[in-house]
């Protein structure tokens with residue numbers, strides 16, 4: 001039932017005008033296609049997929065410049081790429097990384113949550129929920145090669161992965177900083193963090209909106225490994241090899257066992273969660289905070 005709802009969201013998304021023609025952009029043979037068997041890169045305007053069929057792995061590169069903000073279009077393209085890889089028996093794992101220098105993802109796109117109509121907020125939030133559910137419950141091994149800053153929704157996306165490798169650069173902070181924007185991380189953002197770093201550390205991190213630099217992120221457990229910047233991709237590949245060496249059915253069932261209770265909570269409260277989001281985001285005070293935050297980002301340049 002829940003899966004059917006998810007499929008409907010995805011199908012509707014695929015029917016949108018801007019989603020048409022996203023299917024497979026003919027590409028070059030991927031540099032990541034180490035097997036050299038000629039399988040081509042594919043993807044969409046904002047998501048580049050570099051397949052390595054010999055290894056059963058695909059590198060999924062987010063390229064929604066300047067900051068990989070998670071707009072409705074971008075989320076839809078990510079979902080389409082994930083679904084395509086999940087439906088192709090060649091692939092057992094994906095490495096999620098960024099094509100935007102210094103930025104993994106700036107999180108949810110603030111322009112999707114500012115000055116829009118309630119119907120838009122409903123549509124956007126459905127896509128955010130769907131992305132979380134799909135990545136969190138994916139049967140594939142998903143490893144995040146975090147090669148840039150990763151606040152809020154960017155951090156959440158990496159927390160849906162099975163393993164996080166972060167580049168050792170003090171600028172590459174990671175965390176759920178929603179409170180700094182005057183907004184609140186929904187319960188499933190919070191639950192994902194609790195499942196990763198525990199209750200007390202999450203309570204502190206979320207209330208203070210902490211963005212952890214690499215050493216601290218490693219200490220608290222937000223990431224699993226910190227490596228020199230030029231070793232992020234190779235480390236993600238070695239970690240992937242370890243994970244793929246485990247019998248797939250046993251690993252998948254164990255992942256489901258660990259994650260299903262958390263996902264089920266959103267699946268059963270999906271509509272209520274949308275209503276909560278829309279009510280919250282439509283508040284004048286919240287809109288003011290978000291506008292002010294966006295303005296501050298823009299003025300930073302001037």
Ligand SMILES: CCCCC/C=C\C/C=C\CC/C=C/CC(=O)SCCNC(=O)CCNC(=O)[C@H](O)C(C)(C)COP(=O)(O)OP(=O)(O)OC[C@H]1O[C@@H](n2cnc3c(N)ncnc32)[C@H](O)[C@@H]1OP(=O)(O)O
Pocket residue numbers: 066067069103105106107108109110111149151152153154177178181183184185186187276277280281294297298300301
């Ligand atoms: C009562 C119970 C309630 C329960 C709760 C219910 C509902 C919950 C309600 C809401 C929850 C919603 C959850 C949201 C989670 C999020 O992800 S919010 C987004 C948080 N993201 C951030 O804080 C990051 C902001 N960005 C930055 O800090 C910097 O941009 C950067 C990522 C560090 C990069 O810096 P850099 O100097 O390289 O670039 P610029 O800052 O110059 O940015 C370039 C360009 O991009 C625009 N931009 C940046 N981030 C975003 C974004 N997230 N969305 C949209 N646009 C973004 C920036 O404005 C610049 O634009 P330009 O000036 O037009 O070029």
